[in-house]
Amino acid sequence: MPTFDRSTAISFGFNPLDRVSEKRPDEAFVDARRNHPSTRFLVFVGETPVLRSQENGFDPLFSHEQAAELGTPILDIFLGEDQDGTALFALALDEELQESLAARPGLELAGLRSLAQRGLTTQRVLGELGGAKSVLNWHQRHRFCANCGAPSKVSCGGWRRDCAACGATHFPRVDPVVIMLAIDGDRCLLGRQAHFAPGMYSALAGFLEPGETIEDAVRREIHEEAGVHCSQVSYFASQPWPFPSSLMIGCFAKAVSTDVLVDENELEDARWFTRAEVAMMFSGTHPDAISAPLPFAIAHHLLKAFLEEKFM
């Protein structure tokens, strides 16, 4: 029963698949779902999604036969079941196949960021690809047991790794990140990192640390990156962010100081923007050619809410 809310409406956030998580430890069940003729596959080569070019767009779903033509997967993840009971798996092919698959007629390889930016798939497929990519990346980076150093093995339909040597079990990691606008009356605080597209300013953000509340992390990051003190923090929406596996927690924070002191290790610049300026950023009419983040980023939605005064 998918429900539309702020978070669901943001890219990577719509993922109505039934994860059937209680069935993951049941190997016979997962095998049966994997082998069922109706089962469909999302395919990645390394971490790049593979799509089938169609007359009117791109199809991300592969049948057994279509997937088998691409090569032998090195890993698969049981993603869950559709409302009609169709099972969905993600398959990872060896990264080395990237070049040969890209050359095949009828196939399109496109990074997830580019898929999101270009709107090449439905929001739903984007959500499924995003979740799958995070889990695949985690396997790639966690082939050994952090507790004892022995190689670990995939279990539970791709949702766990087990160490036979020390008995430790390991679960995919999700890193909470706070991303927020400090608000001072009619102004909000934005920054830009050196690697951003030219002219783009976005919300400040940073990883939440052990021992922190969401609210404390929001206040700490704003103070560290821009020297601004904040008091009240309000939650806005969240977004699973598959680069590689963050949970973006979008918030607003009430500023109680206004002098900006930029942390030059993190940011190229940070400054206050009036609502009028933000409106020009969205309409592409800012006199200094400053632009807003793209709609696939939660920062875009925070700024939109600020503009429409639907916050705090």
Next chain:
Amino acid sequence: MPTFDRSTAISFGFNPLDRVSEKRPDEAFVDARRNHPSTRFLVFVGETPVLRSQENGFDPLFSHEQAAELGTPILDIFLGEDQDGTALFALALDEELQESLAARPGLELAGLRSLAQRGLTTQRVLGELGGAKSVLNWHQRHRFCANCGAPSKVSCGGWRRDCAACGATHFPRVDPVVIMLAIDGDRCLLGRQAHFAPGMYSALAGFLEPGETIEDAVRREIHEEAGVHCSQVSYFASQPWPFPSSLMIGCFAKAVSTDVLVDENELEDARWFTRAEVAMMFSGTHPDAISAPLPFAIAHHLLKAFLEEKFM
């Protein structure tokens, strides 16, 4: 500049230390702070806090000399600086010293859960101990590089582990967990796990997975554990939970179905409770001797808010 909000008022959530995180990579800085005579130490033996018994309570802060008497630490973490500039470190002693230290007059060893329940320290110390315990536990469970299996080394004042073999860097893990009350008019949904204290019912909870928004995770967990469908989700507060390192994200969810189907792998029972029943749980007058979670759990605060109708 600590600010009191809902999250800050919950146990483990008050931690106003300046983490000075930008200085962590600077080894000379961290060394200078470690060796400064004014620096104070929180001490753990294994993951158990060590306190000094005082006439009027317990003191968790050790000076250099006091800490040195306990043994040689196997690890330390630079936690940050007080408002007056005093640095705070956490020290971990070998777990094997537990028995001998427990026998020393003037020392008290007490698990963090028990410290929180018994109110043996200030909220501030509890927050600092909690954050430190999460990081210490992470080191304990992550002595090897998950990417290549080689032993990794502590760096950045205890906030990173580096692998010399493959060059990977690893950061302490924080696992987002959703914890929530489904609401059906005047009733809320509570469950109990077999290991709970007799008679206690609490909020449902579960780990957020890759590819999920907070809202989706809330709806999924309620449906998985109790078969109840929900629509709108509202954020309430968050809590760092050091067992071992979760971020509890407290929410309310509007129920759109009411039949309860208990997942018996997860729960012993789940059922609806009226506001009148919840009031009796808090006052200790429930006819079936059902009790509410203790104040150090965010579930207690969710229930209090439900009782006072300060939610959604």
